[in-house]
Every structure is written in C-alpha cells, then in structure tokens.
Amino acid sequence: xxxxxxxxxxxxxxxxxxxxxxxxxxxxxxxxxxxxxxxxxxxxxxxxxxxxxxxxxxxxxxxxxxxxxxxxxxxxxxxxxxxxxxxxxxxxxxxxxxxxxxxxxxxxxxxxxxxxxxxxxxxxxxxxxxxxxxxxxxxxxxxxxxxxxxxxxxxxxxxxxxxxxxxxxxxxxxxxxxxxxxxxxxxxxxxxxxxxxxxxxxxxxxxxxxxxxxxxxxxxxxxxxxxxxxxxxxxxxxxxxxxxxxxxxxxxxxxxxxxxxxxxxxxxxxxxxxxxxxxxxxxxxxxxxxxxxxxxxxxxxxxxxxxxxxxxxxxxxxxxxxxxxxxxxxxxxxxxxxxxxxxxxxxxxxxxxxxxxxxxxxxxxxxxxxxxxxxxxxxxxxxxxxxxxxxxxxxxxxxxxxx
Amino acid sequence: xxxxxxxxxxxxxxxxxxxxxxxxxxxxxxxxxxxxxxxxxxxxxxxxxxxxxxxxxxxxxxxxxxxxxxxxxxxxxxxxxxxxxxxxxxxxxxxxxxxxxxxxxxxxxxxxxxxxxxxxxxxxxxxxxxxxxxxxxxxxxxxxxxxxxxxxxxxxxxxxxxxxxxxxxxxxxxxxxxxxxxxxxxxxxxxxxxxxxxxxxxxxxxxxxxxxxxxxxxxxxxxxxxxxxxxxxxxxxxxxxxxxxxxxxxxxxxxxxxxxxxxxxxxxxxxxxxxxxxxxxxxxxxxxxxxxxxx
Numbered sequence: 001x002x003x004x005x006x007x008x009x010x011x012x013x014x015x016x017x018x019x020x021x022x023x024x025x026x027x028x029x030x031x032x033x034x035x036x037x038x039x040x041x042x043x044x045x046x047x048x049x050x051x052x053x054x055x056x057x058x059x060x061x062x063x064x065x066x067x068x069x070x071x072x073x074x075x076x077x078x079x080x081x082x083x084x085x086x087x088x089x090x091x092x093x094x095x096x097x098x099x100x101x102x103x104x105x106x107x108x109x110x111x112x113x114x115x116x117x118x119x120x121x122x123x124x125x126x127x128x129x130x131x132x133x134x135x136x137x138x139x140x141x142x143x144x145x146x147x148x149x150x151x152x153x154x155x156x157x158x159x160x161x162x163x164x165x166x167x168x169x170x171x172x173x174x175x176x177x178x179x180x181x182x183x184x185x186x187x188x189x190x191x192x193x194x195x196x197x198x199x200x201x202x203x204x205x206x207x208x209x210x211x212x213x214x215x216x217x218x219x220x221x222x223x224x225x226x227x228x229x230x231x232x233x234x235x236x237x238x239x240x241x242x243x244x245x246x247x248x249x250x251x252x253x254x255x256x257x258x259x260x261x262x263x264x265x266x267x268x269x270x271x272x273x274x275x276x277x278x279x280x281x282x283x284x285x286x287x288x289x290x291x292x293x294x295x296x297x298x299x300x301x302x303x304x305x306x307x308x309x310x311x312x313x314x315x316x317x318x319x320x321x322x323x324x325x326x327x328x329x330x331x332x333x334x335x336x337x338x339x340x341x342x343x344x345x346x347x348x349x350x351x352x353x354x355x356x357x358x359x360x361x362x363x364x365x366x367x368x369x370x371x372x373x374x375x376x377x378x379x380x381x382x383x384x385x386x387x388x389x390x391x392x393x394x395x396x397x398x399x400x401x402x403x
Numbered sequence: 404x405x406x407x408x409x410x411x412x413x414x415x416x417x418x419x420x421x422x423x424x425x426x427x428x429x430x431x432x433x434x435x436x437x438x439x440x441x442x443x444x445x446x447x448x449x450x451x452x453x454x455x456x457x458x459x460x461x462x463x464x465x466x467x468x469x470x471x472x473x474x475x476x477x478x479x480x481x482x483x484x485x486x487x488x489x490x491x492x493x494x495x496x497x498x499x500x501x502x503x504x505x506x507x508x509x510x511x512x513x514x515x516x517x518x519x520x521x522x523x524x525x526x527x528x529x530x531x532x533x534x535x536x537x538x539x540x541x542x543x544x545x546x547x548x549x550x551x552x553x554x555x556x557x558x559x560x561x562x563x564x565x566x567x568x569x570x571x572x573x574x575x576x577x578x579x580x581x582x583x584x585x586x587x588x589x590x591x592x593x594x595x596x597x598x599x600x601x602x603x604x605x606x607x608x609x610x611x612x613x614x615x616x617x618x619x620x621x622x623x624x625x626x627x628x629x630x631x632x633x634x635x636x637x638x639x640x641x642x643x644x645x646x647x648x649x650x651x652x653x654x655x656x657x658x659x660x661x662x663x664x665x666x667x668x669x670x671x672x673x674x675x676x677x678x679x680x681x682x683x684x685x686x687x688x689x690x691x692x693x694x695x696x697x698x
C-alpha cells in the first residue's frame with residue numbers, strides 16, 4: 001500500500017514538475033555557494049570553482065595546525081611583511097590584489113586575531129597594527145574578557161544566570177584552536193538554511209495532496225469502504241508522507257552537501273566553529289554544526305509537512321494544504337518583523353530552519369534554574385510535537401464521513 | 404448473509420435524507436428505484452459505513468456493521484455513483500492498489516486482478532492509464548474493483564449512469580452474472596437496469612420506501628390501469644395535462660399514447676399489461692418526466 005501511495009504522489013504531473021524545480025534550486029544554490037569561495041592568484045586575478053578552492057586550500061593548509069602563541073606571532077609577522085611590501089603600499093588595485101594573494105593563507109587566522117582584539121560586536125580591521133607579538137597569544141583570554149566587558153556594559157539585557165552561562169560556555173571552549181582550510185564547510189553552512197527552506201516548501205507541496213486527493217478525485221468512497229480504508233490505508237498515507245519528506249530531505253541535503261564539498265573540499269570538518277563564527281556559544285566543530293543545522297531543518301520540514309497533511313485531512317482541500325507550509329515557514333518570520341512578540345518569535349517553527357543563526361548568535365532560554373540555547377530546546381520540542389501529530393492525523397482521517 | 408435495517412434515519416440539519424427505513428435483505432438482487440434526490444445514495448453510503456445514521460441500526464447477521472468495522476467491510480464490494488479513481492494509474496495498478504486496501508493476500512492478488520480484468524473485458528487496456536479509458540471501460544474497472552474481494556455484499560450505486568445503451572446492456576448482464584450467491588443492492592433511476600435482474604424492487608421517494616416487492620407485486624399494487632390509444636396530434640397536449648403518459652409514439656397524423664388512468668381515456672383505448680416503467684410513473688408522478696428518467 002505504501003508503494004502505491006508514493007506512486008500516487010509522483011504520478012501527478014505537478015509533483016513531477018516540483019521535483020524538477022527542486023533540481024533547479026539545487027543547481028542554483030550549489031553554484032551560489034561554490035562562488036562564495038574565491039581565490040586571488042599572484043597576478044591579482046580572482047577566480048572561483050574547483051581550481052580556486054584547490055589553490056586556496058593549498059595556501060591555507062601551509063598554516064594548518066594549532067593556533068598557539070608562537071603560530072599567531074608568526075602570522076602577525078607575515079601580515080606585517082606583506083603589508084609593507086610595495087604591492088600592498090601601491091595605490092593600484094591590481095597591485096593591492098597581488099598583496100592580498102599572499103595573505104590568503106593567513107586570512108582566516110588574521111580574522112580570528114581581529115575579532116579577538118576588536119570590541120564584542122565589532123570587526124576592527126586596523127586593530128592588527130596595534131597588536132604586539134607578546135599580546136597576540138592572548139586571543140583566547142581576550143575572547144572571554146571581551147564578552148565579560150560587553151555583558152557588563154548593559155548594551156543587552158541578560159539575567160545573571162544567562163551571563164554566567166555564556167561566560168561558562170566561552171571558558172569551556174577547548175583551546176588552542178586547530179586551524180586548517182575550512183572554507184568549504186563555512187560556505188556550506190552559510191547557504192544551507194536557504195536551501196533547506198526551499199526544500200521544505202517543495203516537500204510540503206509534494207505531500208499536500210496525500211490525504212485530500214482522495215476527495216478531489218472522488219476516490220474517497222471506495223477508499224473508506226475498503227476493508228483497511230480506515231486503518232492500514234491511513235497508516236500507508238501517513239507513512240508515505242513521512243517517507244517522501246524524509247527521503248527527499250536526506251537525498252537533496254546529501255546532494256547539496258556532496259556537490260559543495262566535492263568542489264570546495266571537506267577539510268576543516270573538525271575545526272571549531274569559532275574560526276568562522278567567533279562569538280558562538282556552541283562549542284562544536286563545523287561537522288557538528290552542519291549535523292545540528294540539518295537535524296533542525298529535518299524536524300522543521302517534517303513539522304511543516306505534517307501540518308500540511310493535517311490541513312489536507314481536515315479540509316479535504318489540496319490548495320489549503322499547500323499554503324500551510326508557506327504560512328509556517330515564511331509568514332511567521334514576516335509576522336515577527338511587523339508585530340512585536342518579544343521572545344515568542346524565537347519559538348516559531350521557522351527557527352528550526354535558522355539553526356545557523358542561533359549557532360552564530362544564540363538566543364537563550366531559562367528552564368527552571370538551567371539556561372540553555374533556544375535551538376537546543378526547539379529541536380526536541382518540535383520533534384515531539386511531530387510525533388504527537390501523527391496519531392492525530394490518523395484519527396482525523398479515520399473519522400471522515402462521505403456526505 | 405442477512406442485512407437488517409431497523410428504523411434507519413439520516414438527517415442533514417433540517418433535511419431528512421433517509422426516513423425511518425426498516426428492511427431485511429438476504430442473498431439475491433435488490434433494485435432500489437427512485438428519482439434523483441430520493442435518498443438512494445445516502446442509504447447506500449450508510450450501508451457502506453461511509454456515513455453514520457442519525458438513528459436506527461444496520462445489522463449484518465445480527466451484528467451492528469459500525470461495530471464490526473473492517474470485519475464488515477471485508478464482506479463488502481461497492482461501486483459508488485461518482486466513481487473516482489487515480490487518473491495516472493493503469494487499470495492493473497489501480498486494481499492492485501484497491502486489492503491491497505481490501506487486504507487481499509499478496510500471493511493471490513495478481514491472479515485475482517488478472518481474472519477480473521479478463522472478466523470485465525479490460526485485458527487489452529490493462530496497462531493503459533485509467534484517464535484514457537472510455538466511460539464504459541471506467542465503469543467496468545469500477546465493478547472489477549468492487550468484486551476484488553469476492554464480496555458477499557455488493558452495493559452498486561447508479562452503475563449505468565452515463566453509459567450508452569450497448570454498455571448498459573453489457574453491464575447489466577455482467578451484474579447478473581456476478582450476483583450468484585451474494586446480496587446485491589443496485590440503485591438506479593433507470594427502470595430497464597433492474598427490470599430483468601432484480602428479485603425484489605424497492606421504490607424510494609423522499610427518503611422513504613414507498614413500496615417493495617417483485618415486479619409482478621409492484622404491478623399488482625397499482626390501482627390504476629394502463630391504456631393505449633391513438634389520438635390526433637393536436638390533442639396530445641390535452642391528454643398530457645389530464646393523464647400520466649408513460650409513452651408516446653408518433654404515427655401519420657396521430658400519436659400512440661400509453662396512459663395510466665382509472666378511467667378509459669377515449670373510446671378506442673385498449674387496456675394493456677402494465678410494465679415496471681408504468682409502475683415508476685404511477686408512483687413517482689410528474690417527476691417521471693425528468694429527462695434522466697426518460698428510459
């Protein structure tokens with residue numbers, strides 16, 4: 001039965017078109033993501049693509065290793081040398097690009113130094129001119145002290161427990177950081193949320209007719225008068241929705257990841273996320289961040305698809321069911337921009353697709369005496385909600401009467 | 404197999420679609436005859452557990468069919484009036500899916516589907532998409548799905564609606580062939596559909612069973628007589644106003660009328676034997692003139 005339910009979905013031309021659209025989205029998003037990684041050659045010409053990623057990887061991996069005081073000092077020295085070269089001092093853009101070409105290997109480390117010596121929410125490019133070789137090794141301590149200063153400045157309102165939580169997380173971060181080329185992961189994480197959003201909408205579209213099409217095609221009478229029409233037949237529908245949502249989600253996320261990392265390289269999976277997202281309170285690696293984002297996206301996709309199917313079973317209308325994922329994933333964030341719902345917006349289901357933003361700048365929540373990040377709460381909560389919705393969906397359809 | 408309807412009533416708001424019906428059915432063919440809106444489909448939907456009655460019960464061999472749930476539906480084959488299907492499925496796929504839904508064992512399902520496809524004459528189009536079939540072929544696929552589980556109770560709601568005369572005759576013969584050893588309930592507003600195959604006919608109007616019995620019993624229940632007479636063409640409208648006309652046949656300058664009346668309509672009128680169509684007109688009056696009931 002499950003096979004036929006899935007077959008019903010993909011026998012519809014509009015759904016086949018939706019799958020083609022998904023492949024187009026995959027191609028466009030992959031290209032845009034790949035183009036994020038740029039390499040400037042010794043002549044000052046920039047390029048993107050496989051060879052650019054390969055060259056950039058080669059340049060950065062010359063500096064691969066733990067970011068100790070010694071390494072940081074060498075990086076600072078290298079930066080000074082390049083800055084004092086005639087190319088860097090030239091007014092000609094091409095000459096400056098040539099200087100930048102030499103800096104690409106240390107650019108990632110320089111970013112870390114700049115963040116460490118800037119104010120909490122600042123990126124002061126010129127701060128490197130003021131850092132001494134002795135000072136540069138204190139980046140990890142400075143990360144904590146900058147946070148403390150910011151928390152005490154009163155710019156943001158946090159409870160003492162929340163402040164303690166953030167400081168504790170900063171202190172728990174394992175140092176020194178291991179550095180290597182990780183631009184493939186960084187580019188992947190920056191674009192994956194948008195890709196998952198589009199994927200979730202198309203999946204919502206695909207599953208929207210699973211329940212209502214019986215009424216639209218007037219096949220409902222035969223369905224419900226069959227022996228298993230009010231039992232296994234419904235389970236097959238619920239199962240088909242779940243299989244399509246899961247299968248498509250995993251397949252397209254895998255394809256996107258594979259394309260991007262195949263071209264840009266998968267190095268840096270075990271580097272700390274702070275190399276790219278300096279202020280993050282999540283003490284995780286790029287790979288862990290990726291898995292967390294993908295998990296959140298999956299729960300969000302299943303949630304939107306389940307709500308769509310629920311609307312489909314309730315209203316017997318496919319167009320209504322199609323709209324539901326749009327409302328859940330697109331209208332909610334829009335709503336949060338025009339209506340002030342302090343705190344509440346962070347718990348909207350669209351946030352499941354924005355885990356990257358939470359990793360970058362976490363929202364905090366206090367549960368009893370325990371402070372944690374919002375993403376770590378909403379992912380399991382919505383997973384449970386999805387599980388609760390399944391029997392509700394089953395019961396709603398089981399009780400249908402054909403008038 | 405015994406189905407008992409006891410005080411069966413279905414109300415939709417203020418409207419009573421089926422009003423306190425008491426009936427008993429055993430194996431055989433039952434024809435449910437009534438004009439559009441008589442409540443036939445609502446009654447059949449309740450018999451198929453698609454609708455719950457407002458009051459009253461339906462029992463199968465003494466057990467309430469809604470309590471029996473899937474055990475009752477296991478015995479059931481149903482072809483609805485608006486036969487819906489999955490347009491992109493082939494005939495074979497469609498039947499395989501319905502077979503799965505009916506819980507037919509996978510080891511026998513392919514053989515059963517093949518047999519039924521052959522029986523309803525769809526072997527040549529078994530791999531064609533349902534949407535490409537003619538109306539008659541779709542209906543035959545409909546009867547095939549109803550027969551998949553070899554049902555003990557076969558419910559056919561207006562099975563010949565929209566079919567051409569050839570297809571209708573073919574369909575009627577098919578139903579007759581399939582009706583052995585089972586309870587068949589067939590609803591229609593086309594008299595000829597059930598005239599030859601029903602053991603018992605129920606006349607339904609405004610949610611109630613007006614009369615039931617064999618064709619002879621129904622004919623005998625008429626208190627009026629059927630007459631045939633030749634009348635001038637210019638007098639036809641006068642006769643139509645005064646009598647129930649069950650048939651008209653034009654001849655040169657004259658029209659042969661078939662009239663249902665207590666009294667002899669004209670001197671030259673001949674008393675003739677009543678048919679089921681006459682009974683239909685007798686009971687359903689002016690509504691028998693609807694274009695759908697013309698046959």
